Amino acid sequence: MDYQSTRDPSLRASSAEAVLNGLAPDGGLYTMASLRDIALDWRSVLELDTRGMATEILSALLPSFTKDEMRVLVEKAYEGKFETDELTPTVRVGGDTVLELFRGPTSAFKDVALSMLPRLMTAAREKCGVTDEILILTATSGDTGKAAMEGFCDVPGTKIIVFYPDGGVSAVQKAQMATQAGKNVCVCAVRGNFDDAQTGVKNVFSAVSSGKLLDGKGVRLSSANSINIGRLAPQVVYYFRAYANLVNEGGILPGDKVDFVVPTGNFGDILAGWFAKELGLPVGKLVCASNANNVLTEFLKTGRYDKNRPFYKTVSPSMDILVSSNLERLLYLLSQDAALVARLMGELSRDGVYQIPEELLEKLHGIFWQGFCDDEGTKNAIGMVWREYGYLCDTHTAVAWDVAQQYKAENPEHAPVVILSTASPYKFPAAVLEGLGHSAKGDEFDVMERLHNETGVPVPKNLTGLRERKVRHRDVIDREMMLDYVLEKASQKEWWK
Numbered sequence: 001m002d003y004q005s006t007r008d009p010s011l012r013a014s015s016a017e018a019v020l021n022g023l024a025p026d027g028g029l030y031t032m033a034s035l036r037d038i039a040l041d042w043r044s045v046l047e048l049d050t051r052g053m054a055t056e057i058l059s060a061l062l063p064s065f066t067k068d069e070m071r072v073l074v075e076k077a078y079e080g081k082f083e084t085d086e087l088t089p090t091v092r093v094g095g096d097t098v099l100e101l102f103r104g105p106t107s108a109f110k111d112v113a114l115s116m117l118p119r120l121m122t123a124a125r126e127k128c129g130v131t132d133e134i135l136i137l138t139a140t141s142g143d144t145g146k147a148a149m150e151g152f153c154d155v156p157g158t159k160i161i162v163f164y165p166d167g168g169v170s171a172v173q174k175a176q177m178a179t180q181a182g183k184n185v186c187v188c189a190v191r192g193n194f195d196d197a198q199t200g201v202k203n204v205f206s207a208v209s210s211g212k213l214l215d216g217k218g219v220r221l222s223s224a225n226s227i228n229i230g231r232l233a234p235q236v237v238y239y240f241r242a243y244a245n246l247v248n249e250g251g252i253l254p255g256d257k258v259d260f261v262v263p264t265g266n267f268g269d270i271l272a273g274w275f276a277k278e279l280g281l282p283v284g285k286l287v288c289a290s291n292a293n294n295v296l297t298e299f300l301k302t303g304r305y306d307k308n309r310p311f312y313k314t315v316s317p318s319m320d321i322l323v324s325s326n327l328e329r330l331l332y333l334l335s336q337d338a339a340l341v342a343r344l345m346g347e348l349s350r351d352g353v354y355q356i357p358e359e360l361l362e363k364l365h366g367i368f369w370q371g372f373c374d375d376e377g378t379k380n381a382i383g384m385v386w387r388e389y390g391y392l393c394d395t396h397t398a399v400a401w402d403v404a405q406q407y408k409a410e411n412p413e414h415a416p417v418v419i420l421s422t423a424s425p426y427k428f429p430a431a432v433l434e435g436l437g438h439s440a441k442g443d444e445f446d447v448m449e450r451l452h453n454e455t456g457v458p459v460p461k462n463l464t465g466l467r468e469r470k471v472r473h474r475d476v477i478d479r480e481m482m483l484d485y486v487l488e489k490a491s492q493k494e495w496w497k
């Protein structure tokens with residue numbers, strides 16, 4: 001029983017149960033009591049290839065699985081799926097290093113974790129003696145849904161339904177989802193916005209569990225979003241990969257500090273960086289980069305979390321978020337005080353605001369730096385990086401780039417800087433083309449082509465020919481129908497012949 005709820009240490013679970021359940025029964029997140037006791041020789045991990053790193057790190061963080069079991073899961077998860085063997089390569093751009101996390105099957109960083117999660121989940125299902133089929137429900141604003149479907153596609157013992165807001169995703173994202181192959185996948189547009197879809201999914205979960213609607217049907221629901229520890233843990237690996245690359249290129253000696261700048265939404269990516277630090281990796285500052293939805297910038301500065309503010313739709317939509325769920329794990333691990341976390345999270349859901357104690361804020365200041373960048377700054381950064389260094393970055397990466405420059409200017413003693421790059425520029429072609437100083441009017445696929453003609457940067461394989469690919473998913477429903485939709489799908493043995 002290595003895991004417990006962030007809100008109540010008496011609610012315990014094995015790491016396999018934590019992966020299978022996703023969320024603790026009291027609404028808290030599953031966490032280890034501390035990461036300090038985990039035995040991992042970080043220096044020897046640096047010698048390994050990326051899959052070897054993943055095997056060591058994941059079996060340390062998820063001790064229900066032996067190292068040999070984990071090795072097999074890692075191989076299956078990543079086999080032939082990424083553009084490079086090292087999965088997440090680094091590139092020198094100007095004086096900094098960019099860590100490219102978007103070389104996977106859907107061109108977003110979520111592929112790193114969502115390739116692994118289905119393997120962990122099916123192995124956890126076996127370990128826990130669960131014979132029910134697992135039905136994953138996910139609401140998406142664009143990136144998560146596609147990456148989750150690609151990860152769960154034809155994984156035995158699982159099915160997945162993705163809900164996205166009708167008219168609320170980009171043309172590229174919609175085409176990515178609507179053309180998804182696989183016998184066990186289903187995509188459905190919901191009339192409403194992303195919050196409607198997300199609330200709808202939460203309502204389905206609670207209706208099914210309180211009404212025992214699926215009991216005895218051989219199906220149980222689970223979730224693929226980033227509150228699941230099985231999605232967080234695989235992200236720790238690429239911090240080690242980047243650090244090892246810097247050592248191998250002679251930029252640093254083992255033991256030297258490295259600063260990481262992370263474009264942040266739900267706080268999963270950057271929390272994985274802190275996990276790496278707790279596991280011994282010499283991480284300097286973790287720089288939290290936000291867009292105009294800068295709730296985290298203010299929080300890390302002042303200790304006051306306040307979600308009562310305008311919500312902006314930005315050109316970096318995967319970071320348009322006002323409640324960063326994974327912060328809860330950090331608050332618990334730093335304070336070791338579940339009662340405090342339960343109180344703060346209660347205040348957040350009741351009033352939308354909480355203030356952390358001074359000594360906790362001091363700890364945060366020792367670990368993080370913070371900054372934000374609006375849409376204009378984002379586009380300027382894209383243009384600047386392209387003109388100066390011939391490197392084309394997406395909008396989320398550009399936010400991190402801009403904040404990295406702020407950080408270096410204000411902290412002249414900084415360590416070597418690694419900027420995490422979370423998406424291919426071709427996933428957000430209009431804003432990127434505008435960043436290069438061109439108009440991006442018209443059909444998004446034409447814009448993608450114009451961006452390619454302008455820069456010569458290759459379009460990722462999964463995005464070329466997307467327009468011609470066969471549409472398999474056309475369902476559109478009202479949000480009131482989501483429960484009926486799920487129950488009907490759950491009762492069908494086969495979705496596709």
Ligand SMILES: *Cc1c(COP(=O)(O)O)cnc(C)c1O
Nearest residue numbers: 264265266267268269318422423
């Ligand atoms: C999800 C996402 C992020 C934010 O990551 P978090 O773990 O939610 O902080 C940043 N960039 C892209 C492209 C994403 O898809």
